[in-house]
Amino acid sequence: MKNEWPLWEIFIRGQHGMSHRHVGSLHAPDAEMAIKNARDVYTRRNEGVSIWVVEANHIAASSPSDKGPLYEPSESKVYRHPTFFDIPEEVGAM
């Protein structure tokens, strides 16, 4: 493993005004090369206007075994969804 480059998670902003989205991961020796590699791997077809890279081991993730306490309480609370409002057309994409 010593010779393996670290893993980086790649986030691309598709267009101005949108948020960065996770598109995948790749290996690179440092952040600068990770951005270059992301450019070559993920933006060849005009997919993005901005790239974020994060070393994968800096991401803290929730544990699958916490599924019950984390998510189940909200399953039965349909009134928390903002689906009971009419959104004016002019607002556009939300």
Add this chain to the structure above:
Amino acid sequence: MTRDDAFFQFLLRMGDNTLILGHRVSEWCGHAPVLEEDIALANTALDLIGQTQMWLGLAAEVQGDGKSADDLAFLRDAWDFRNVLLCEVPNGDFGRTLMRQFLFDAWHSIQLGRLMKSSDERVAAIAEKASKEVAYHLERSADTVVGLGDGTEESHRRMQEALDYLWPYVGEMFQSDDVDAEMVKAGIAPDPASLREEYDVLVSRILGDATLTIPESRFAHKGGRTGAMHTEHLGHLLTQMQWLQRAYPGAKW
């Protein structure tokens, strides 16, 4: 030599550089040391071949024999090619490939910068388009040369060997002849020799960062851009690159 003859030769030199180097780089496709580099090299090769279409397309137009860029790429033999020898030398290891790429990219970026001011609008337009791709090629190859040169003991040794092997091929990019004189007179392209100073500054800085030593000798292999004498490697490259059109003339995708 008429103005158009010289112009045609100049365009072949530009297009053959990108064609032959693009083919060489494409040989790494599926073989690079890591997936990310494999994709990056293939992208570079595709950029270069895309630029070839523009240069050789214009060359065919200037030649006026009703030929296409494809005819020029696939139906000429070794002695008709006008690329510098640097572009045709074999890839060697990954380090040598990236060193060759850096030594070429550095020249290419300076040359395209000058060509953007060409008196010929078509040349200026191609240079403008290509320069954005080449700026990225240079950034990438320079970073890799520094990373490997200033890396482990083994990577440093391999990069120094690559530089020692390739340095004698650098000088040819700056040699001027009658074709160049004609291009300078027409305001189409700069005198190659006039690019050397800027090149040396750029290359010395990067190779310094890479802790590599530039060989002292200024001896330069030549014969590629004039077509006087290519290395034995070009013929082998062409047999692969041109095989399909030679075996099945006129075959279409």
